[in-house]
Amino acid sequence: MSVRTAPATPSAPAARPAGPRRLPGRPGRRPGRDRRRSGGRPRTPLLSRAVANSLLIVVTFYMVAPITWLVVAGTKSTEDLFGRPGFEFGEFNLFGNIAAVWQWDGGAYPRWYLNSVVYSLFGSLAGTFISMLAGYAFDKYDFRGKEKLFGFVLAGVLLPATVMALPMYLLFSKVGLVNTYWAVLIPGLAHPFGVYLARVFSQGYVPAEVLEAARMDGAGELRIFFRVALPMLAPGFVTIFLFSFTTSWNNFFLPMVMLSDHELYPVTLGLFTWNTVAAQSPEFYRLAITGSLLAIVPLIVAFVMLQRFWRSGLTAGAVK
Structure with a gap:
């Protein structure tokens, strides 16, 4: 006995998804075309x-x-x-002007230039290192009165350097440091804004988990700072150093108060003396202008060489 099967009925066509109909004779827009034109962002008005x-x-x-x-x-x-x-x-006459500046008064300008390098380079390196230590401690350690002490440090940002110059002169005169290199170097070691930046960089660059892992491996606190934290804080170190170096290189009022020996002058104070004499001797205008041109070269070189670290340091904490 044969069994017949019912003929298969053709299945109904699948339903088309609902959507806007394309009008005949009018091509539809490609998906994402407008987004590609605007770059995925709202268009900025021309005005x-x-x-x-x-x-x-x-x-x-x-x-x-x-x-x-x-x-x-x-x-x-x-x-x-x-x-x-x-x-x-x-x-x-640029090279003639440079030669005149370099040879004037038995080479006074090279001495001023070297003094500025000493004040700015060594003072900024030491001040930046102290700021990194303080900022790291304020961020990673808990101790009594931490926030009050940090607020006291930040209060130093509100005090202008001109206000502190006279009290520092009186203090330094009692210990015999006036008219020495230390009279300009020591005040540059205290950098309240650098301490604030160092704490921000420590929060953004040094995870607490990494420090805990180093402690579990038996590393001491100083070794953790120098071997683990400080390499992570390299962009912050460079950023604070550049701010400190620029401030120290352009420092004028403090050396004018502290120093009376021309051989200890920085380049800013030396150029000021030339500009003062220029009213009676116009030849000094050429020396002061050319000396000012040479004085901005270290700042340009420092920012060009360290801009990669500086730019990455300024974005610390911007993206989590």
Whole structure:
């Protein structure tokens, strides 16, 4: 006996997902086309971009114009300084000006330059290291009155350096340190803003789990700081160092109060003396301008060489 099976009925077509119908003769838009055009972000109005760009141009011109004038004036002779407009080149005399600056008064400018290097480089390195130690301690250790002491340190940011110059002069005169290198180096070791930055960097760069693992391995606290924490804090160290180096290199009022020996002057105070004499001897204008041009070279070199660490350090804590 044969068994018949019912003929298979054709299955119903699958239902199309609901969506906007494409009109005949009108091509549909590709998905994501608008997002690709705008980069996934809302479009910025043209007026806002124009205002922002104009503001950037004005600020850039404001910052670059003095340096441009200094470069142009550093190539001029004394006659061209007074006989030509400020941004117009005269007879190129840059190397002659540099030689005159370097040889004036038996080489006073090289001594001032070396003094500034000593004050800024060694003072900033020592001050940055002390700030890193203090900031790390405020972040990773708990002790009685920690936040009150940290607030007392931050209060130092509110005190201008000019206010502290006279009390420091009186203190240093009692211990016989006035008119010495230490009179300029020691005040630079205290950097309240550097302590604050060091604590922020320690919070963002040094995980507590890493320190606990090092303690479980038997490492002491000093070894943990030097071998574990300090390498992680390298961007923060460079950032604080650059701030401290710039402040120390441009320091003027404290050396003027503390120093009376011309051989101990930094370059800022030496250029000030030349600029003061220039009212009676116009030849000193050329020396002061060329000396100012040479004085900004270390700052440019420091920022160019360390900008990679500096830029990464400024973004600490911005992204978790």
